[in-house]
Amino acid sequence: MSSFFSKMTYQELNTTLALSGWQYRRADTTxxxxxxxxxxxxxxQADLLNNGEIPDPFVDTNARDVQWVGEKDWEYRTSFSVxxxxxSKSHQVLEFDGLDTFASVRLNGKLILETDNMFVKYTVDVTDQLVYDGxxxxxxxxxxxxxxxxxLEKIHGKSYCFNGETSRVQVRKAQYGxxxxxGDSIMTCGPWRPVRLVSYDGRMTDVYVKTEVRGTREAKIDVQVTIDGEADSVGVTVIDPEGNTVDSKDTTGTSVSFTLSNPALWYPKGTGKQPLYTFITTLYSKNRPLQVDTKKVGLRHVELVQEPVQGEKGTSFFFRVNGVPVYSSGSNWIPGHSIPCLFTDDDYRKWLQLAVDGNQNMIRVWGGGYYEEEIFYAECDRLGLMVWQDFMFACGAYPGSPEFIASVSREVETQLRRLRNHCCLTVFAGNNEDYQVAQExxxxxxxxxxxxxxxxxxFPARTIYENTLPALVKKLQPDVPYDPGSPWGGENTADSTVGDxxxxNVxxxxQEKYQDWYKLGGRFVSEFGMEALxxxxSYREFITDPSELYPQSETVDFHNKAGGFERRLALYVIENVKVGAMDMENWIYSTQLMQAECLSYAYKCWRRRWSGDGKRYSGGAIVWQLNDCCPVASWAIVDFYxxxxxxxxxxxxxxxxxxxxMYRDELIPKIEGTNAVFLNDGPHDYHDHTYNVDIWGVNSSLKDQPATLLVDIYDVESGKKLKSLDPEKVVLKSNQTTEFVKELSVPRLSVVYSRVLVDGKPIATAADWPQPLKYLKFPKRKVNFEVFDGYIKLTSDKPVKGVLLTVKNREVFLQDNGFDIFPSDEIIVKGDVRRDDDVTMRFYEM
Incomplete structure (x- = not known):
């Protein structure tokens, strides 16, 4: 047990002051x-699992057997000595950073708090309730x-929602539960965020480093401090990203202002660096420090740009940071675990690094989970990941009573005060799909x-989205744009010309064909996706019965929660790729290849419309989703493990x-509603007909990139090169798309391979294959691969589609996978591989 010092102490109960740690029991037991x-x-659930009282809900069909947990009341207790x-301290308070969710709190037998909101921080003065030396x-x-x-639903009436049961909208708790x-229903409860005792005469309850960036040459800083109790003065020291002290000031008031000339500005990944200034704020009483607060803050100015676009109706929707337009390419983020307390800081670091390794620059925190942990936003600051932050409303028609709005207001104030020093925050959205619910x-x-x-x-929750939330954002974090919902804008939620x-519809x-993504875009697509296993x-980790490891088994089906997934997944696979056999490994490969092709088309089509000033017809694509909260087949691009x-x-x-x-248009006329074709100019072989292929370049950097464009055309069925275009000097214009080739006519059964070279080395490649892939017949191919320490080398004598490398004996992250190979290539895949690893390779139609 640590002692209380003359200055304020600030400690978690169940570590430094705990005598026996947390204990629990079912409320109807002793x-x-x-x-x-x-x-x-x-x-x-974490404690029951730890003590062997429930089976692992992620394994087999155990989730069915643990539903009773959420239907019971539970108690937690701990003891601590003061x-x-x-x-001698004038204030003793208990702080509850988060209680999940309906809690009655007693200290030494006396009721001190009742809660009904998982997202609110509660502070209770317990000066008169504490026992000392006992x-x-x-x-x-x-x-x-x-x-x-x-x-509550019986009292207030039934509502409407997508997913879960309608009663969930009555409760301020993570809705995915x-x-x-x-994901399965896992109805958690417990002290899900820290509880601490704070003993003090005076303390800072909030430190806000309010920034105003003016161009690139000046930043105004106002450090605003909220003080409770007795204190004489506040001192603030500013340290630049290199560790040099820039300025230091004291005040007897509650704010300290600075002006920084030529500041080091924070930029999203890919457009600049991510320098962070350190602000050290110290509270004094009689020249003695009572409390020190340290914050890492990035300086930036962010705008949501909605302006007219040339030649089309509607307005743009993109983000401009420090005057630089940024194309947002990223993922939606759902909670990392169905039991949040089991998701560690190290887990956050690994997952966000994975997003950066995937060339993403934005993460959207979806509104059906919870406001993320501090480490999440700190890592996004450090890594340069913009954060689209939903408020916690998802797919429902929520109440709008004064009591409900008051609870939401406390919640939002808690979270904005907690998060507002993070430069990664780029936009707040009032809800996820609630306007769609109203519309439907x-x-x-x-x-x-x-x-x-x-x-x-x-639809009373409109008051929250269009009045309560924007007012709180304007008051507490005015430097971040606010949007009433996602999707939002235009004539309705599906308006592709305004908002996101x-x-x-894939x-x-x-259930459109994914090859038609180019028709389905919008000013900003904040959700889209495709399932894969x-x-x-991973299946071997969460299915223990080997006889269940086949695509249509009950347990495999149990680990897919999407309605109608059997039909929809089969539809997209069977429409597009040939399934070599219906064993588990083949089906996994088929679904993953199909998902990869689908998402590739989407990003490709929409990023093409980032066409420069006044013509930014598409401002971003945020795939649903990066991660899973439990082991399932889903739209995630990285599985739970x-x-x-x-x-x-x-x-x-x-x-x-x-x-x-690259994108090809079919030139063969079809009879509407069928696959039948008619040939007006006499008898021809269907295979003789041609396609037009467009080729363009994209450059998100802020400098033009001169390069050489090479284009080869191969016959798929023989693997022979048919033609090479003459090398062409091109310039990929900075921060936009550059069109290179328009309507290149190619034989139907040909694959077009293009790349841009700088100093003779390719800096980008692309391949356009005839669609659908299932119709293609491939020649025998000789693909060589060698494993070295730190990399794998591959070559092929003919074009190869969808190469999958698997390290069987260890967990190894490879920097590339699922790629194509052409005879001109020597592919190097980097990763922590060793020469003696068991590495296997397969490719499409192997």
Whole structure:
């Protein structure tokens, strides 16, 4: 047990002050059991699993057998001792950073707090309740959020939602806990964020480094401090990214201002560096330091640009940082675990690094989870990942009563004060798809009604999205743009000319062919995706019965939560790729190749429309989704265990700073509604007909890139080169698309391979294959691969599609996979491989 010093102490109860750590019990039982040893935060499933009281919900079909946990009430308790010396402090408060969710808190038998919001930080003065030099008992009773939600729904009436049960909208708790189309229902409860005792005479409860960047030559800084209790002065020291002290000031007030000339500005990944200034704020009383707060802050100015575009109706939707337009290429982020307390800081680091390794520059924190941990935003600051932050409303028609709005206001103030020093924050969105719910279920939504009070309508949450939230953002974090929802803008939520859209007419909706992504884009596509299975290694981790490892088994199906997935996944696979055999490994490869092709087309088509000033018709593509919260087949491009699918690499290639795009248009006329063709100019072989291929370059850097364009055309069925275009000197213009070749006529059964070279070395490549791939017949090919320490080398005598490398004996992250090979290539795949590793290779139609 640590002692209390003359200055303020600030410690977690269940570590430095805990006598026995957290204990738990089911509320209708008497026996207390020890929670996970040393855990600062915890939730009931984590403790039950740790003590062997429930099976692992991620394995086999065990999730069915643990549903009872969420239907029970649970209690947690801990004991702590406070030395008599602490009594000299005028304030003793307990801080609860997050209680999940309906909690009654008693200290030494006295009720001190009742909570109903997982996202609110609660502070309780316990000066008169503490026992000194003896045990203090803290007991927290958690009601079942599932049953409480159902009780509230009976009072307030049934609502509408996508996913989960309708009662969930009554409760301010992570909505994915009710189950989603990528995760089971895991109804958690517990002290999910730290609880601490704070003993002080005076302290800073909030430090806000408010920044105003003016061009690139000046930044105004106002460090604003909120003080509780007695203190004399505040001192602030500014340290630049190189570790040099820039300035230091003291004040007897609550704010300190600085002006920085020629500041080092923070830029998103790919457009500049990510320097962070250090602000050290110290609270003094009688010249003695009471408290020190240190923050790492990036200086930047961010705008959401919605301006007219040339030649088309509507407006743009993109982000400009420090005056630089940025094309957003990234992923949606769902909670990393169904039991959040089991997701570690190291997990956050690995996952966000994976996004950066995939050439992504934006992460969208989806509104059905929770406001992420501090480490998440700190890593995004460090790595240069822009964060699109939803407020926590998803796919539902939420209440709008004064009591509900008051709870939301406390929640949002908690979170904005906690997060507002993070430069990665790029936009706040009021909700995820709630306007779509209103639209689909015919709720009251008149876009021309700007009254701000919608309490008398059956869509009262509009008041939250269009009044409450923007007012709080303007007050507490005015440097970050606010948008009422996602999708939002235009005549309706599907308007592709204004705001962002969620494009789900591939997979959901009308289930369009993914080759038609170019028709389905918008000003900013913040959701789109395609399902695929995780790797065989992963299936072997969460399915213990080998006889269940076939594509249509009950357990395999159980680990896919999407409605109608059997039909939809089969539809897209069978439409596009030949399945060599219906064993598990072949089916996994087929779904992953199809997903990779699908997402590649989307990024390729939409990024092409980043056409320079006044013509930024598409401002970004954010794939659904980067990650999973449990082991399932889903739209994730990396599975729950951190193993990338082939689509991860497809997205990585299409999001590279320098890239090539290709697309072919079919010229064979078809009879509408059929696959039948008619040939007006006499008898011809179908194979003789041609396609037109466009070729363009993309460059997200801020410098023009001169290069040489090479284009080869190969016959697919023989593998022979048919033609090479003359080398062409080109310039990939900075921060936009450059069109290179328009309507290159090629035989139907040919693959076009293009690359741009600098100093004789390719800096980007692209291949356009005839579609659908299932119709293609390949010659025998000789593909050589050699494994060395640190890399794998591959060559081929003929064009090869979709090479998959697998390291069987170890977990190794490869820098590339799922790529094509052409006879002119020597492919080097880097990774932590060793010469003696068991590496296998396969490719399409092997």
């Amino acid at each position: 026996e207390w059991k020890a929670a996970r040893e040393g855990a600062v935060t915890t939730q009931i 030395p008599r010396s602490a009594a 045990p203090n008992e803290l007991v927290i009773y958690f009601k079942s959020a599932l049953l409480e939600a159902r009780r 009710w189950g989603w189309d990528w 279920f015919g709720l009251d939504w008149d876009p021309d009604d700007h009254s701000g009070d919608y309490s008398k309508t059956n 859209i969620h494009q789900w 997979w959901h909706g009308t 995780p790797s065989m290694k 951190g193993r990338p699918k082939l689509s991860f690499y497809a997205v990585k290639r299409e999001s590279a700073a320098i890239g090539l795009g």
